Amino acid sequence: MKVLKFGGTSVGSAASIRNVKNIVTGIEGERLLVLSAMSGVTNHLVQISDHFRNNQITEATRLIEEIKYKHLKLVEDLLPNDNSRIKEQVNRLFEQFTDILRQESSENAEARILTFGESVSTYIVSEYFEAEGINNTLLEAKKFMQVPNLENPDTDRVGRLLDQYLKTKPTAQVYITQGFVRTDKFNRINTLKRGGSDFTATILGAAVNAEEIQIWTDIDGFHNNDPRYVEHTHPLSHLSFEEAAELAYFGAKILHPQTVSPVIDRNIPIYLKNTFTPEAQGTMISNQVKSRGLKAISAKDGITAIKIKSNRMLMAHGFLKRIFEVFDTHETAIDMITTSEIAISLTIDENRNLEAILENLKAYGEITVETDHSIICVVGEGLIEENNTARLFEVLQDIPVRMISYGGSINNVSLLVATENKVKTLRALHTKLFKIPSHAAMA
Numbered sequence: 290m291k292v293l294k295f296g297g298t299s300v301g302s303a304a305s306i307r308n309v310k311n312i313v314t315g316i317e318g319e320r321l322l323v324l325s326a327m328s329g330v331t332n333h334l335v336q337i338s339d340h341f342r343n344n345q346i347t348e349a350t351r352l353i354e355e356i357k358y359k360h361l362k363l364v365e366d367l368l369p370n371d372n373s374r375i376k377e378q379v380n381r382l383f384e385q386f387t388d389i390l391r392q393e394s395s396e397n398a399e400a401r402i403l404t405f406g407e408s409v410s411t412y413i414v415s416e417y418f419e420a421e422g423i424n425n426t427l428l429e430a431k432k433f434m435q436v437p438n439l440e441n442p443d444t445d446r447v448g449r450l451l452d453q454y455l456k457t458k459p460t461a462q463v464y465i466t467q468g469f470v471r472t473d474k475f476n477r478i479n480t481l482k483r484g485g486s487d488f489t490a491t492i493l494g495a496a497v498n499a500e501e502i503q504i505w506t507d508i509d510g511f512h513n514n515d516p517r518y519v520e521h522t523h524p525l526s527h528l529s530f531e532e533a534a535e536l537a538y539f540g541a542k543i544l545h546p547q548t549v550s551p552v553i554d555r556n557i558p559i560y561l562k563n564t565f566t567p568e569a570q571g572t573m574i575s576n577q578v579k580s581r582g583l584k585a586i587s588a589k590d591g592i593t594a595i596k597i598k599s600n601r602m603l604m605a606h607g608f609l610k611r612i613f614e615v616f617d618t619h620e621t622a623i624d625m626i627t628t629s630e631i632a633i634s635l636t637i638d639e640n641r642n643l644e645a646i647l648e649n650l651k652a653y654g655e656i657t658v659e660t661d662h663s664i665i666c667v668v669g670e671g672l673i674e675e676n677n678t679a680r681l682f683e684v685l686q687d688i689p690v691r692m693i694s695y696g697g698s699i700n701n702v703s704l705l706v707a708t709e710n711k712v713k714t715l716r717a718l719h720t721k722l723f724k725i726p727s728h729a730a731m732a
């Protein structure tokens with residue numbers, strides 16, 4: 290079995306869905322397709338959910354009509370003839386969706402709203418494939434994507450649930466299912482967080498012990514820096530699991546942060562490919578280390594730095610343990626840590642429980658908080674043994690760096706900068722580390 294994930298732009302128009310069809314028919318054997326919502330739809334659903342929560346029914350209804358029209362137009366473009374049955378079903382799906390909105394507001398209603406885009410996109414693609422003679426079975430992801438614990442999905446359990454469910458469905462060479470959706474510990478619909486269809490693909494890849502996972506997107510692989518901010522980036526032909534995991538966790542938008550973790554133990558390779566230029570090589574992510582030294586740079590926004598200053602207690606044993614317990618109690622992960630004789634600074638990327646954390650930390654010293662920071666992550670196998678780092682520190686002469694994490698792993702150096710300096714830092718590092726002429730890296 291191969292798992293093929295197609296992202297929002299790949300299912301975003303009739304032309305791109307025709308590319309998807311050509312890609313899928315060019316691959317032999319059993320294929321499990323994981324599809325995202327059409328590009329832009331989940332953003333609209335977020336707005337609909339917000340309007341709904343604020344009782345702005347007129348605004349919510351206008352947006353629903355907009356995305357309904359977008360999907361009906363897609364049906365018209367893909368299947369110009371004999372489409373009335375399919376349009377009726379799309380209309381029915383939208384009626385069911387509007388019913389969700391009428392129900393009492395709850396966290397669950399929000400997740401059901403956000404995951405609706407995947408329900409319609411998979412239905413339309415399945416009908417289109419059928420009309421094109423590609424026999425396929427549409428699977429409801431909520432029947433088997435039981436992921437109560439986002440940090441550590443039980444892929445064996447997902448595999449067992451999928452096996453049971455498949456017994457109730459017609460067998461096919463092509464299966465189609467929704468990305469992004471999961472059921473949580475209360476067995477209610479929830480999401481895998483934004484961009485989560487990549488994570489669906491690797492959870493399912495591990496669950497069925499796939500021979501490989503292909504993630505089809507709108508760019509020719511993993512680039513060595515963020516192409517939205519930096520010019521003259523280039524795709525990398527290979528990344529190790531560790532390199533890809535660090536880059537995704539520290540912000541590279543092309544992959545959901547947790548994409549890599551489910552497949553490492555089973556050693557299932559992931560290929561990143563471009564739906565619009567399928568012949569391009571793309572990036573392979575595997576357990577092999579094909580080259581050492583500097584590979585890529587990424588950035589993660591929304592970081593908060595917290596400093597705890599205490600000239601009495603820092604060196605006392607058990608002090609760090611008590612600090613970490615505060616974060617543990619409030620289920621908040623720590624990203625970076627630096628210590629000095631009298632202070633510890635650490636960062637978090639989730640401010641949901643910030644107030645409660647600060648309240649608890651007060652007992653341990655004087656607290657300073659800085660929001661709106663970004664972690665810049667420089668990654669490569671054996672990076673810090675390869676003498677690249679002297680050049681890294683030259684760049685930092687011109688950029689105010691709040692924290693540096695060096696030596697936690699030999700594959701990664703992380704810097705914390707104010708978000709207003711992020712783009713400048715990415716470009717300066719690109720120029721210096723990849724030896725690009727300085728005028729060329731500026732967008």
Ligand SMILES: Nc1ncnc2c1ncn2[C@@H]1O[C@H](COP(=O)(O)OP(=O)(O)O)[C@@H](O)[C@H]1O
Pocket residue numbers: 295296297298299325328484505506507508510511512513514515516517541542543544587
């Ligand atoms: N290092 C990187 N390499 C490639 N693309 C990146 C990188 N960092 C950010 N991106 C952005 O990620 C986008 C693809 O991710 P995404 O929009 O989530 O795709 P999809 O909708 O297919 O899931 C690219 O268009 C690119 O702008």
Ligand SMILES: N[C@@H](CC(=O)OP(=O)(O)O)C(=O)O
Pocket residue numbers: 295296297298325326328331332406468469482483484485486487
């Ligand atoms: N549609 C969801 C899930 C997803 O992964 O989308 P994409 O593959 O387009 O990033 C989102 O926008 O978050």
